[in-house]
Structures are given as C-alpha cells and as structure tokens.
Amino acid sequence: MTKLKLTEINANKKCKVIAFKGGSNMQTKLENLGIRLNNEITVANNSFVGGPITVISGSTKVAIGRKMAARIIVEELK
Amino acid sequence: MKKVLLLGNPNVGKSVVFSKLTGTSVVSSNYAGTTVEFTKGHMKWGDEIVEIIDVPGTYTLNPTNKAEEVAVEMLDEGDLIINVVDSTNLERNLNLTLQLLEKNIPMIISLNFWDETEHKGIEINVDKLKKHFNVPIIPTSATKGIGLKEIINTFDYDKVVNHNYGDNESRWAEVGRIINDVQNINYKEHSFSDFMEDLTLSPLTGIPIAIVVLFLSFIVIRFVGEGFIGYIAEPFFEIVYRPIIVQLSNILGGEGFIHNLIVGELIEGSIDFGQSFGLLTTGIFIPLAAVLPYIISFYFVLGLLEDIGYLPRISVLVDNIMHKVGLHGFSIIPLILAFGCNVPAALAIRNLESKREKFIASTLMATTIPCMSQMAMVIGLLGSFGGKYLLYLFAVLVVLWIFIGTLMNKLVPGFSTDLLLELPSFRMPSITTVLKKLWMRILGFLKEALPMVLLGVFIINIFYTLGIFEALTKATGPVLKNLFGVPEAAIEALIMGFLRKDLAMGVLIPLGLTAKQMLTMSILLVIYFPCIATFVILLRELGPKDMLKATLIMLTSTLVVGAYVNFAFQIDSFNLLRILPVVGVYLLVILIPKREKEEIENI
Secondary structure (H helix, E strand, O other), rough: OOOOEEEHOOOOOOEEEEEOOOOOOHHHHHHOOOOOOEEEEEEEEEEOOOEEEEEEEEEEEEEEHHHOOOOOEEEEEE | EEEEEEEEEOOOOHHHHHHHHHOOEEEEEEOOOOEEEEEEEEEEOOOOEEEEEEEEOOOOOOOOOHHHHHHHHOOOOOOOOEEEEEEHHHHHHHHHHHHHHHHOOOOEEEEEEHHHHHOEEEEHHHHHHHHHOOOOEEEEEEEOOOOOOHHHHOOOOOOOOOOOOHEEEHHHHHHHHHHHEEEOOOOOOHHHHHHHHHHHOHHHHHHHHHHHHHHHHHHHHHHHHHHHHHHHHHHHHHHOOOHHHHHHHHHHOOOHHHHHOEOOOOOEOOOOOOOEEEOOOHHHHHHHHHHHHHHHHHHHHHHHHHHHHOOOHHHHHHHHHHHHHOOOHHHHHHHHHHHOOOHHHHHHHHHOOOOOHHHHHHHHHHHHHOHHHHHHHHHHHHHHHHOOOOOOOOHHHHHHHHHHHHHHHHOOOOOOOOOOOOOOOOOOOOOHHHHHHHHHHHHHHHHHHHHHHHHHHHHHHHHHHHHHHHHHHHHHHHHHHHHHHHOHHHHEEEEHHOOOOOHHHHHHHHOOOHHHHHHHHHHHHHHHHOHHHHHHHHHHHHOHHHHHHHHHHHHHHHHHHHHHHHEEEEEEEEEEEOOOOOOHHHHHHHOOOOOHHHHHHHH
C-alpha cells in the first residue's frame, strides 16, 4: 500500500490512518475527534478550490485545515 | 449546597440539558484566575437547593487547551457528575466517560440525542452498557424534555465505582471492546439532512447558501430591531420616562453645570433624548433605546444559527481567506459577533489558541468591524445621501481589513494554529436554550458596556466644560482638516468620538457637510478607535504593550485611509485611476517575507 497525505485522498474514498507527522498536541486533538492510528476514515469533501478537508470518522464529521491534513499519513482502502 | 457537574464533549447538547434543569437565575462567570467562562444555575430539589454547573466541553481529562484545563480542575468541586454523552457518537464520547469513571466521584450517564439514534440506524443496548460501567444510565432527548425527570431523580446517587482502564492505548482498546458489545449500526441511506449538510460545506454550493443565510439574517435582525424600537423602546422613553426627566430638569433649574451633566442642554426649550447629552437622557437613551434592541435581535438570530449547527460551516467556508490574514476559519465567529457588539466579541477572542491569533483578531475587529451602535451612527450620517455611500463605506472597510490583515500576517511574530473542528449535525434548536443564552449575552452587554457608556458621557461633559476639546481641536485641526478635506469643526467631532461616537454624530449633522466629507468622517469614526468598553476589555486581554501596538495600527490606518479617501474620491464616486495605487501597494505587501514560525507541536 502506498502512503499518502490525507490531502491527496479524493472525496468519498476510505482510508486508514497510519501516522501523524505532528506533535503530540496535534495527535491528542485528532484522537479526541476519533481520528486515531489504524482507524478508518472517509473523506467527505476535498475541494479543488482548497479549504479544509472534511472527513467522517464513525458518525462524527470533522473539518481539518489543509496544513494539518498534510501531516496525517494514510493509506487508501479499496 | 450539593453541586452537580454537567460534563461532556463539546456539541453533545449539554447546555440544553443545563437550561432545562435550571431556572432563570443562571450566571456566567470566569473560572478563578482564568479567562474561561462557565455557567451555573440553581434548582430546587425537594427541600434542598442544588447548584448545577455547566462545565466547559472537553474531549479528555488530558487537557489540550485552557478550557479543558478548567474542566479538569472543576471536577474536584462536584458531588455528582452527570456525564452527557452524544449517543450518535458513542465511541468517541466513551473515551471521556472512561476517564471520568476512574475519578472516584459518583456519576450518572445521560445518553443524549437518544431520539436520533433510531433514524441514524444506531442500536445501543443500555442494559449491557450498564453492566460494563455499573452506574445509572439514562437515555435522554433534552430538547424534547425526555429523560430529564429520571436524571433529577438520581441527584442523591452517591455510589462510587472503582475502575481503572490503564493508559491511553488500553483505554481506547476498552472503548472498542465495549462498542462491539453494546452497539450495532445499520448505516442508512443518505437522508435529506445529510444532503443539506454536504451542500453547506462544499465551496461551490456552500458560499451561495451562506450569502443567502446572512442576507436573511440581516433582514430579520433589522425587522425585529426596528419593531422593538418603534413599539417598545421609544414609547417607553416618551410616555413613561419623559415626565420623570422633565420633573428632574425643573428641580435642577433648567440650566447650569449640574443640570447639564445630568439632564443635558435643553434643545429649543425641551429635552431631546438624542442630542441633549445628559447622563440620564442621551447617556441611557442611546444604549438602551437605540442600540440594545438591535443587539437583542442580532444575538437572537445568531443564537438560532449557532444551535441549528450552521456556524461551524461558515468557519469551514472562510478558512482559506482567514489563513491569508494569519487566522483560521474558527476566528470568523468572534468577528461575526463583533457586528453586534465588540464587547462579547473581545471576550470570544480569548478562545483562540495563540497570542499571535488573538492580537490579529482583536486589531482587525476593533479597526474594521462596525458594531450595531456604529452601524446606527453611519446610517444616520450617510442615509440621507443614499445607499450608495453605505456601500462605499463597507467597500473601504473590506479593503482595509484585507490590508492590515495581510500586513499583520506578514509582520506579527509567533505562530498560528490550523482549523480542527467538529461539524455537528443540523438539529432543531431548543427555544429555552436560545433564550437563556440571549439573556446572558444581553446581561453581559449591560454589565460591561453600559457603565462605560455612562462614564464616557460623564468625562465628555467635564472635558467640554473645561474646554479640552477646543484646545485639542486647535492643536490638531489645521493639519487634519487639510489631510482629510473636512472643516475644522468636524475634527472636534473626531476627538470627542474617542469617548462617545454617537456624540460625534450629533456634532457632525448640523455642520452641513458634503457627501464626500460625510463619507470620510463616517469611515474615520468607524476605524479610528473602538468604544471605551471594548478598549478596556482589550487592554485586559492583550496587555498594555500589545494594546499600544493595536492602537498605533488603528491611528495609522485612520490617517492613511482618511487622506486616501480625500485623494481618491471625487464628487460622488471613487476615481478608477486613483484606485490603482492601492492594488500596487497590495502587491508589494504580498512580497514581504513572513515572520511567523511554524510550530509543528501546535498546528
């Protein structure tokens, strides 16, 4: 499986979180919203005009700024 | 007195539970030594009075910000914890629940939004969940009042369970096991509400929707505000209040220093609430009859949008733009609040994470966002020249916002954070909660702003008597009048406006200024200084050094913008050729290198 940044995943695709390239504070904040290592998330919106990426984890919808999203490493699931 | 703590993640309907349990005596206050606000209220329970505290929402007891730190500290004060849980997001919520269960404080769990689980295809086995935790678990739908009685009946629950779930990883593992055991999800097809939620988030459809929502809000705010003024505020002042003041004026002899301080000058032999400028006439008429009605209707509409769950979507849509000025989408919320009154907005800026973000947001707000009171002022000044001039004013403010925002983004050191925001589902708002929140915001305005307004009138009357305005006008007038292209008497209005902008309006109208001069003055009055109430609060929040910097930015903007409008505005519109330099300067500003440091730890 290829490792991708979350920003590289298109809308309506599922992916699995495999690493965080940020500090522990960022990781805790994401974990609190259900974005944890090995969890599956679905990208709900990743617009070509930029702006935050929205993902669905469980039944929580979360908006993640692009800078932070680029630090979340995932692999795409078929 | 028994203390009951309402604890839970943000967006779990905690404040709805709170407002349904408590009476009207709710107060919002700062947690000792911090700027974090929480609300508490009381409830009669048998013969006892129980104190109910709405603890700031938190995802974890390992705090990542100030509000969460406070939540953790408040834990020790409670006799009973009601852990409010969003049952449509059980897995994520249980992390906090498990941490709370380790705390040896009696606890009950309220599975809120219970009515929504069914149509989302979520089945939760409450009995099994009870077995895992060994504490009372009550399904609730607070907006509809379901389950609240059962909660109240458990107020004397005092058993402590002793759980230990180990470190972060093993706790999440336990959450996983519990979820597998008690929850069953049959994903249903996209509902209409899901479809709407997607539309509001995608930029192509979301931005037009946002414009329509804001436009409708504006119409409702105006309609309700005018209704309040026309049918309640003005009749009250004219019919009930006027006779009392006329009596007082007679007792004080109709003239003299004391009379003018309290009642003000008589205009053509009678009291004019708008222009007499006494403490008890204009001093309370403007804030209560002219501004408060709009503030009420503004915060009512805003509270509705908040509780429906629409506001976070605006944060997402504007995130791109806000990054250009060194902020992120979330900081649009205090800036929107500022259109009502800068005071609650300054308080909301506290919730931004870094010092750099707080400084940028405060300065942008104080300089470029007109509050309801300023809005009323510029409409009064420019309205008679036609709506076109109001548009010019807003255009200048938008350009100024972009300019000083970009400049601050380049020059202010420190770091900015990135957007990370839960997007709650759309929900029917609870009218009790909306009204209670409105009530607290109005109280906040009356407590923080009203004394300052009165102080302003008081100081102005003294300065006026001492001739201080005259002296300052003489000193600065000759330079400023040429720079801004207005008569010297208008400069006096600017100087008075430091303390009271509405007073400045009273000075300007009789001067018979041209449309261009009036436009210049209106713009200057909006940008050059916030009201004293805002100033005092910002001083407290930012500290003297940063406030001095912010003030310098405001004054520089005033000189530059005033001179520019005088230069570029000809007869009745902006000269296109003279707009070009602005574009040029902006391109130069973009080239300035950034001083911001990226802090990976805090992104």
